[in-house]
Amino acid sequence: MKITDIREARASIASPIANAYIDFSKMDVSVVAIHTDVIRDGEPVVGYGFNSNGRYAQQGLLRDRFIPRLRDATAEMIVDETGENLDPFRIWEILMQNEKPGGHGERSVAVGVLDMAVWDIVAKIEARPLAQVLAERFGDGSTDARVAVYAAGGYYYPDDDLERLREEMRGYLTLGYTATKMKIGGVPLADDLRRIDAALEVIEKPECLAVDANGRFDEATTLAYARGMEHYGLRWFEEAGDPLDYEIQKALGKAYSGATATGENLFSHQDVRNLMRYAGMRADRDILQMDPVLSYGLVEYLRMLDELRAAGFSTRNCIPHGGHQFALNIAAGLKLGGNESYPRVFAPFGGFADSTPIEDGQVRIPDVPGIGFEDKAALMDTLRAHLD
Known part of the structure; x- marks a missing residue:
């Protein structure tokens, strides 16, 4: 060939x-x-x-x-x-x-x-879904029949208000999601806490709401947010400080009893090795979010998983950033802890196959050869418009 x-x-x-x-x-x-x-x-x-x-x-x-x-x-x-x-x-x-x-x-x-x-x-x-190929080459031979997915959103809009945030969260529940994520760090702590309260009025279960600071905070601000959010029992506190500032992550792990998440801006297995060595990550609760596409592809992502295993972490600690079908196939084939999803933004690249709706916070891998892009009509229209 x-x-x-x-x-x-x-x-x-x-x-x-x-x-x-x-x-x-x-x-x-x-x-x-x-x-x-x-x-x-x-x-x-x-x-x-x-x-x-x-x-x-x-x-x-x-x-x-x-x-x-x-x-x-x-x-x-x-x-x-x-x-x-x-x-x-x-x-x-x-x-x-x-x-x-x-x-x-x-x-x-x-x-x-x-x-x-x-x-x-x-x-x-x-002539098989990528998930099955990966399971047989690098896993135990079987795929996860369904993958847990969460709706990433809660961004800051120019006309941001609390009711708009509530409406967004209601929309995710209507689509079949049971867990969501929202942004923090774009406004003062007191205002972010009001936003979290508004989201929880809809989500109701704190363990189903994660927050993401996108690396905005210094150590003092990180710890202030940790104190302010500790009582909620949120699903996780994501990327508090710069992704390569392992001291901030380590301090957060010592001060915050809840789960933390990081990794989407680490692009090599060496970066992941240093995260394991120096950031105080906790295998019993913390989430690793390395993105297989942003980090040299699946070939390098497999090396990252080797580093995690060597540090005592499971593939179930991994919930990749990205929100697309490639990461979803990897999650199913290598039995990761779930996958991100972008139901409202970054269309048509985010989201999954047309034939697989979100059901009770989970999604199936379609029985389509390859990654399954052909079962996502809007994405294929876009790809062909740009590449044919």
Whole structure:
């Protein structure tokens, strides 16, 4: 087999919302399509990829470095031992040729976009959902039939008010979610506590509401929020300080009895190793949110899981950031603790297959070869509009 074409483009996911650090009024993503000469159901197999929200499109890196390396590789260099399918690990090594260690900030996103498309191809050629492929290659052979998902939202809007937040939370419950997440850190603590109170009027169960500061706080503010929120018993307190400031995370773990969550802005297994060494993470309650797309793809994510296991953590501690079908397949196939979802924002890249509604806070993996993008009509329309 061989790759016959690689196409990339930029797609907008702009939205009039903000978290504690950034607004999303100019947010975009990279989208790619990798074409092959393998025929399934009368059509060439094509793999699709895109990056998760929160990091911008990587067109320069893709065009100038990573796509040319893949195009220049011979067919023998990119296939597995059978010669009939791609080898994602060999391709990863090709993409990372002549790249120095460290500096994981943006190139990890570009590599992750291509990695997603490669795994889509691998599972399509095997004519199985990616979740099943992963379970058999790297898990115990079986997938989770359903994956717990939570609705991420509660952003700050220009005309933000408490009733709007309540309405948003009601909408998530109506869609079938039982757990949600909201932003904090964009207003003073007293105002954020009022927002939490408003959300809990709807959610009712504090253990079903998580909060996310998006790395906004210094240590003093982190501890002030910990004291202010301790009595709620929230699901978790996410990314209080800078993701690489392990001292803040460690101080939070000592002061706050509830669960904490972090990891979505760690992009290598070395970063995860340092998190385990220095941040005081607690295997009995804390959540790891590394994003398989933003962190060099699934190939590197598997290395991250190895680091967690070595530190005494379970894959069930992992609930990836991203809110899309790629992470969902990984969650089901590797038996993670759940998956994020974006029901109201970042469409059409967030969310899951059209045939699998959210039911009692869980979602099924559709019986579709590959990642399952073809069972999400709005997403396929967007991908084809940009890449055909």
